[in-house]
Amino acid sequence: MTHVLVIGSRPDTEDPPDAFMDEVAAYCAASQLVTVVRCERLADFAATIAAVADGRVIDVLDIFDHGAAGTMWLGDGILFQSNADPASPLVGAAHAQAIARCLAPCAQVRLLGCDVAAQPIGAPVAAAEAGRLLLVKLARVLGRHRVVLGTIRDIGPALWTPDGLHPDAADDTFFSSLAALDGVPPSLAARVEHLGALVG
Numbered sequence: 738m739t740h741v742l743v744i745g746s747r748p749d750t751e752d753p754p755d756a757f758m759d760e761v762a763a764y765c766a767a768s769q770l771v772t773v774v775r776c777e778r779l780a781d782f783a784a785t786i787a788a789v790a791d792g793r794v795i796d797v798l799d800i801f802d803h804g805a806a807g808t809m810w811l812g813d814g815i816l817f818q819s820n821a822d823p824a825s826p827l828v829g830a831a832h833a834q835a836i837a838r839c840l841a842p843c844a845q846v847r848l849l850g851c852d853v854a855a856q857p858i859g860a861p862v863a864a865a866e867a868g869r870l871l872l873v874k875l876a877r878v879l880g881r882h883r884v885v886l887g888t889i890r891d892i893g894p895a896l897w898t899p900d901g902l903h904p905d906a907a908d909d910t911f912f913s914s915l916a917a918l919d920g921v922p923p924s925l926a927a928r929v930e931h932l933g934a935l936v937g
Contacts (some may be wrong), residue, residue: 738796739772739790739793739794739795739797739841740770740771740772740795740797740799740877740884740901741771741773741774741786741789741790741795741797741798741799741832742765742771742772742773742774742795742799742801742901743774743775743776743782743785743786743789743798743799743800743801743811744758744761744762744773744774744775744776744801744802745758745775745776745777745801745802745803745810745811745812746758746759746775746776746777746812746889747762747777747812748770748906748934751813753803753810755802757894758801758802760894761767761801762775763898764897764899764920765897765900765901765933767899767914768899768900768901769900770900770901771799771888771899771900771926772789772884774788774789776811776812777810777812777813778812778813779811779814779815779816779832780848782811782812782816782835782836782893783832783835783836783927785789786836786839787836787839790839791798794839794840794841794844795839795840795841795844796841796844796845797844797845797847798836798840798844798845798846798847798850799847799849799901799902800816800846800847800849800850801849801892802816802849802850803850803851804848804849804852804853804887804888804892805850805851805852805853806852806853806854806855806856806864806867806868807819807820807853807862807864807867807868807870807871808850808853808867808871809829809848809853809871809887810850814899815828815829815931816829816832817829817832817833817871817875818866818871819867819868819870819871819874819875820863820870820872821863821866821867821870823870826874827871827874827878829874829875830874830878831860833875833878833879834878837878837879837880837881837883840879840881840883842857842881842882842883843881843882843883843884843915844879844884845874845883845884845885845886846883846884846885846886847885847886847887847890847902847911848871848872848885848887849888849902850892851888851889851890851892852888852889852890852891853868853870853871853887853888854869854871854872854887854888854911854912854917854922855868855888855889855890855912855922855924855925856868856921856924861871862921865921865922866921867880868912868921868922869888869912869917869920869921869922870917871885871887872885872886872887872912872913872914872917873914873917873918875914876914883917884913884914884915885913885914886911886912886913886914887911887912887922888910888911888912888924889909889910889911889912889923889924889925889928890909890910890925892910896910908928908932909925909928909929910930
């Protein structure tokens with residue numbers, strides 16, 4: 738399986754800062770399971786993916802940078818973004834189209850920014866709709882049977898291992914483009930409650 742972790746990079750003088758991304762990149766640099774690459778400029782995203790794929794197809798593509806409901810940053814700007822309007826175009830569709838040929842037909846693309854698919858506490862429902870529609874729109878642009886997963890929580894230090902995001906983090910971290918077809922993402926508290934009911 739080919740697993741790639743793309744981490745944003747920017748000068749320390751620019752916002753939002755990337756000190757934590759630097760830490761994760763160093764922590765995972767020696768992994769034998771995940772290939773880690775940095776990307777500073779959105780204009781280089783497709784070429785970065787093509788170079789790391791090197792003729793292979795990528796089964797899991799993790800993109801790690803800052804996020805917010807309906808928004809995924811990478812390097813010097815916003816990589817993907819949606820609002821709460823189903824008819825509006827996906828911001829960053831051209832980036833998605835450019836990397837689709839590098840992805841396996843059933844690839845997972847995981848957006849590892851804080852709360853990408855979440856409805857922040859106290860935020861209007863439109864925030865949850867934006868996160869939901871980001872996943873749906875991006876999956877449609879990528880095509881085939883590809884699934885996009887967005888976060889419903891902060892992506893803090895406790896979720897990482899030297900081989901990338903901890904496997905056990907998936908249960909209470911991700912909302913998928915398949916589930917997003919049916920409704921808005923649950924809150925983190927609701928997800929934890931559902932998980933507890935299954936094992937309790």
